[in-house]
Amino acid sequence: MADLRKAFSKxxxxxxxxxxxxxxxxxxxxxxxxDLTSETFLRTWKKFSEGKGNPIENPQAFLYQTARNLVIDYYREKGKTQTVSVELTPIIDPGENLEKKAMLRSDLETIKVALAKLKENYQNIIIWHYLDDLPISEVAKLLGRTEETTRVLLHRALNSLRKKINQSASGTA
Amino acid sequence: MTDIITEKKLIGKLRELRQIKPNKDWVLLTKSQILGQEEKYRSPISIISVLRVFFAKPGYAGLVIIFILVSLFGTFTLAQNSLPGQLLYPIKKISEKTQAVFVSEIDKPKTSLELASKRLEELTKVAETNRVQNLAPAINEFQASVSEAAKNLSKIDATSSDPAVVKRFVDQAKKIGEKVEEVKSLGVVIGEEGLEKLEKASSKLELELLVLSLENMISDLENRTLTEKQEKILSQMKELLEEEKYSEVLELFLVNQ
Structure with a gap:
């Protein structure tokens, strides 16, 4: 159990x-x-510790899948859509310090708002590839698609995001 | 942002969203909560196994007792450095409350002022280290301690207490007020109610001290041989004292000294 705990800690x-x-x-x-992040890790830890000698094969995929499910459940329970309150929410985590808050500018806010307006698949692919630095092969595994399809999806996601930002900049959003 | 964003610029901006990070304290706490759950399930077994050793081999009893005492002492010491909202903080509060039971009525103002200073130190530490999660509990703890200190200070009768001790209380209350201003400059919003009560109680004591020293001064002058002019001044001083014009009494004395 101590080894498992150590491995999960990493x-x-x-x-x-x-x-x-x-x-x-x-x-x-x-x-x-x-709340949802701790629930994601708690569920993963339960699954991980139950597996004993054969824990989760791909923890990253399991974590993202669990997180996705929890977000879907959250919106289902609350009867909300993902874009309802995004404009009202500051871009930064309020837990971060004031200097970091100052660093974040309004154009990042625009990107975040536009990102939240994208389809879930487009959001995920952009976050995984550009924010989490996952290579196309890894993103393809997470999406359950081929690398080729993933590249096309990524291209479309980026175009869609750019369109939304430009629309917002020209005030037609 | 420019009207038309290029793909390169967009990717660069997307990467800046990496600045979104969870609070470090929360990350550590969540980890210990998740990984600590198994420990909780295992703990009854551990206690049973310890007891088994204890009964099977009485020779180990001493070691077990020492181990338990060291663990308790360690927890207690760690708790003393804990901050509001942290896991061990309730232990610190319990220990303070236990000590407070043995404090006499006379010492209560001193103890409550010391506790208010302690709570303020904790709040300062929380604000300086930007522990946002601990901020609300730290403010609440400080406000409660200030209200308690104000309540105890308001019960003091300066005329029947040692003036030097009362002066120390007044100074201590003033220091708290000054330090609160410093904490506020860090962007912390603290409710005024308790602080106003503390300031009111301390100002009342300060005034009582002043009156007391003026009365002593007048009584001292009454026992001296005075010239006609000095007698006149003394009588003026008494009148002003009756009229509660304390600063004028002092001024009259100092000018004609």
Missing amino acids: IYDQYVEKIYRFIFLKVNSQEVAQ
Whole structure:
């Protein structure tokens, strides 16, 4: 058990920021993001510790899938759409310090708002590839698509995002 | 942002969203909560196994007792450095409350002022280290301690207490007020109610001290042999004292000294 705990501790340290950000960008609330992130890791730890000698094969995929399911459940339970409150929510995690708050500018806010307006698949592919630095092969695994299809999807996602930002800049959004 | 954003610029901006990070304290706490759950399930077994050793080999009893005492002492010491909202903070509060039971009525103002200063130190530490999660509990703890200190200060009768001790209380209350201003400059919003009560109680004591020293001064002058002019001044001083014009009494004395 001590070895398992040690191994999970490493997984936690490696992914906690990414999973938190992944959720935060979708729920736009520090409290909800914290709740859903801890629930994601708690479920993963249960699965991980039950597996004993044969724990989760791909912890990253499991974590993202669990996080996605929890976000979907959250919106289903609340009867909300993902874009409702995004404009009202500050881009930064309120837990971050004031200097960092000052660093973030309104154009990042625009990007975040536009990102939240994209289809879920487009949001995920952009977050995974550009924010979490996952290579196309990894993103393809997470999406359950071929690398070729993933590249096309990424291209479309980026175009869609750019369109939304430009629309917002010209005031037609 | 420019009207038309290029793909390169967009990717660059997307990468800036990496600045979104969870609070470090929350990250550590969540980790310990998740990984600590198994420990909780295992703990009854551990206690049973310890007891088994204890009964099977009485020779180990001493070691077990030492181990338990060291653990308790360690937890207690760690708790003393904990901050509001942290896991061990309730232990610190319990220990303070236990000590407060043995404090006499006379020492209560002193103890409550010391606790208010302690709570303020904790709040300062929380604000300086930007522990946002601990901020609300730290403010609440400080406000409660200030209200308690104000309540105890308002019960003091300066005329029947040691003036030097009362002066120390007044100074201590003033220091708290000054330090609160420093904490506020860090952007912390603290409710005024308790602080106003403390300031009111301390100002009342300060005034009582002043009156007391003026009365002593007058009584001292009454026992001296005075010239006609000095007698006149003394009588003026008494009148002003009756009229509660304390600063004028002092001024009259200092000018004609």
